[in-house]
Amino acid sequence: MMTSVLRTACRRIGRGAMSAGAASRGGIAAVQATNMKRVAGGLGLLAAGLGAGRWIVSRAQTMREPAPKNRWIMVTINCSPQRLSSRADMPEPITRLGDAVDLKISPAPGDRGTELGARLRELPRTKIAGMVARRPEEDPRRMVEEALRQAKSLIETGEVLRPDWPPSAHGAQGAKLLEFADRRGGRL
Amino acid sequence: MKALCWEGVNKLAVERVPDPQILNDQDAILKVTLTTTCGSDLHLINGFIPTMQAGDVMGHEFMGEIVDVGPGVRRRKVGERVVVCSFIGCGRCWYCTHDLWSLCDNSNPNWALARDTLGFEIGGVYAYSHALGGFRGSHSEYVRIPFADYGTFPVPDAVGDMDALYASDAAPTGWMGAHLGGVKPGDVVAVWGAGGVGQMAARAAQLLGAERVIVIDRLPDRLAMAERYMGTETIDYSRVDVLDELHECTGGRGPDVCIEAVGMEATGAPDGQYAYDRVKQQLHMQQERPIAVREAIYACRKGGSVFVLGVFGGLVDKFPLGVLMNKGLTFAGAQQHGHRYIPMLLKRMANGELSTRQLATHEMTLDEAPRGYDMFKHKKDACVRVAFRPHA
Numbered sequence: 001m002m003t004s005v006l007r008t009a010c011r012r013i014g015r016g017a018m019s020a021g022a023a024s025r026g027g028i029a030a031v032q033a034t035n036m037k038r039v040a041g042g043l044g045l046l047a048a049g050l051g052a053g054r055w056i057v058s059r060a061q062t063m064r065e066p067a068p069k070n071r072w073i074m075v076t077i078n079c080s081p082q083r084l085s086s087r088a089d090m091p092e093p094i095t096r097l098g099d100a101v102d103l104k105i106s107p108a109p110g111d112r113g114t115e116l117g118a119r120l121r122e123l124p125r126t127k128i129a130g131m132v133a134r135r136p137e138e139d140p141r142r143m144v145e146e147a148l149r150q151a152k153s154l155i156e157t158g159e160v161l162r163p164d165w166p167p168s169a170h171g172a173q174g175a176k177l178l179e180f181a182d183r184r185g186g187r188l
Numbered sequence: 189m190k191a192l193c194w195e196g197v198n199k200l201a202v203e204r205v206p207d208p209q210i211l212n213d214q215d216a217i218l219k220v221t222l223t224t225t226c227g228s229d230l231h232l233i234n235g236f237i238p239t240m241q242a243g244d245v246m247g248h249e250f251m252g253e254i255v256d257v258g259p260g261v262r263r264r265k266v267g268e269r270v271v272v273c274s275f276i277g278c279g280r281c282w283y284c285t286h287d288l289w290s291l292c293d294n295s296n297p298n299w300a301l302a303r304d305t306l307g308f309e310i311g312g313v314y315a316y317s318h319a320l321g322g323f324r325g326s327h328s329e330y331v332r333i334p335f336a337d338y339g340t341f342p343v344p345d346a347v348g349d350m351d352a353l354y355a356s357d358a359a360p361t362g363w364m365g366a367h368l369g370g371v372k373p374g375d376v377v378a379v380w381g382a383g384g385v386g387q388m389a390a391r392a393a394q395l396l397g398a399e400r401v402i403v404i405d406r407l408p409d410r411l412a413m414a415e416r417y418m419g420t421e422t423i424d425y426s427r428v429d430v431l432d433e434l435h436e437c438t439g440g441r442g443p444d445v446c447i448e449a450v451g452m453e454a455t456g457a458p459d460g461q462y463a464y465d466r467v468k469q470q471l472h473m474q475q476e477r478p479i480a481v482r483e484a485i486y487a488c489r490k491g492g493s494v495f496v497l498g499v500f501g502g503l504v505d506k507f508p509l510g511v512l513m514n515k516g517l518t519f520a521g522a523q524q525h526g527h528r529y530i531p532m533l534l535k536r537m538a539n540g541e542l543s544t545r546q547l548a549t550h551e552m553t554l555d556e557a558p559r560g561y562d563m564f565k566h567k568k569d570a571c572v573r574v575a576f577r578p579h580a
Contacts, residue, residue, distance in 0.1 A: 163297040168243030169205040
């Protein structure tokens with residue numbers, strides 16, 4: 001479609017040039033030549049714009065594959081892979097997830113411990129459902145990540161650190177507002 | 189109990205807050221005997237650090253006496269006099285076991301908030317926003333200490349409280365800048381900022397063998413303190429051109445190691461940088477005023493090292509990346525990995541190599557803390573640090 005638009009534009013420029021050549025005597029010819037320059041310039045800009053738009057669209061299509069909807073959520077735990085050789089070895093935050101997740105375990109490179117991954121077997125069915133679940137505790141992927149981090153902390157330190165409570169001298173309500181604002185504020 | 193609380197931008201107040209409790213088995217409760225202002229507190233007070241909340245207890249550099257321990261605490265006991273690292277480290281994640289304590293994986297319970305705000309999470313720290321854990325600070329009578337076996341350090345008898353206090357943050361932060369900046373015997377080291385951290389970085393550079401140490405600031409009292417207590421050379425950037433001065437006094441090479449101890453609220457620059465950064469900061473177009481970082485990069489000798497100790501939180505503008513790359517500089521920074529250095533620093537304090545008590549130019553009770561911060565912020569009465577005694 002874009003090619004045909006460009007072709008049409010070129011034809012019009014060509015016709016204009018021919019008619020300008022035929023009427024090249026007298027003042028009218030000078031006015032027509034000026035008009036033609038404007039038309040040609042405008043069409044040139046249009047063509048350049050269309051070309052750039054097409055390049056951007058094609059680049060966007062070729063540069064990035066659609067993101068997988070159900071990525072593995074990973075943590076690296078400072079322990080040997082033998083410590084996590086089966087589901088039975090997993091701490092409670094992972095076993096609590098039951099059959100809702102697939103697990104994978106692999107040694108991390110060098111001395112970095114063991115990579116533990118979890119992936120939801122089923123995702124929320126619609127984008128709307130995902131949008132509604134904006135609170136972290138309602139986001140299934142965030143719940144899995146929380147469980148992985150708790151498991152990591154339990155394996156490494158024997159406990160999951162609890163935040164100070166109430167979170168400020170003015171109680172918990174302000175903290176909720178702050179978290180709400182932050183979730184919608186994006187990062188710095 | 190009483191505590192100094194952040195109540196909004198430029199608003200501090202002493203309030204009654206709930207007593208701390210042992211929430212995890214590895215917690216301890218500390219009776220705070222000394223706690224001090226820190227330059228990075230000013231970023232909170234001035235509203236440059238997000239996720240603060242009215243009622244947050246201030247203070248992250250402190251020492252005291254352990255008055256209670258959880259059942260999981262093995263190495264500490266009630267009655268011990270300890271200094272506490274401002275960052276919280278679990279001691280057992282990969283980062284802690286590799287002496288990168290401020291990057292601890294397990295000490296920030298608000299990791300999701302940190303990730304949403306900063307794009308990543310680091311370890312928890314006392315009283316430095318909810319994104320960094322939301323822990324209550326030390327400007328209070330008592331404070332909860334998570335992972336107490338790792339974050340508390342017994343103070344030798346030969347070390348007084350006022351020296352030990354600065355082993356909590358200023359001394360290890362300064363030491364880290366010189367150590368990780370790669371200071372070697374024979375080096376020329378320049379330190380931007382003559383506050384507590386800058387002075388400690390200068391002293392660390394000397395103890396690591398630097399042949400010359402040059403401290404840069406605009407406050408005559410602080411420069412005089414660096415000269416008097418450490419014998420460093422000084423440059424007053426309000427009177428001379430720092431780059432020209434460093435160029436001349438290093439034989440045209442530039443310093444081998446440049447340590448930035450200023451942070452996101454740098455002031456003063458001869459060429460309009462300050463006004464430019466200030467306007468962009470006020471318009472929320474950038475978060476930082478990185479004047480000292482830029483200058484350090486321009487000043488450093490080819491192939492040298494620049495280490496950033498000052499606190500930065502987001503994006504900077506006009507960063508001389510081309511200079512950094514083409515000069516072949518090593519550029520690094522970190523929040524303090526204090527656990528790595530505090531035992532060594534306490535030993536050096538005990539044997540007289542390192543003195544820090546001079547940083548406490550003023551002492552006050554907790555009730556006077558808002559006035560203390562006003563003095564500290566506006567550098568009144570030659571104030572370098574104010575130490576508070578919550579039980580005085």
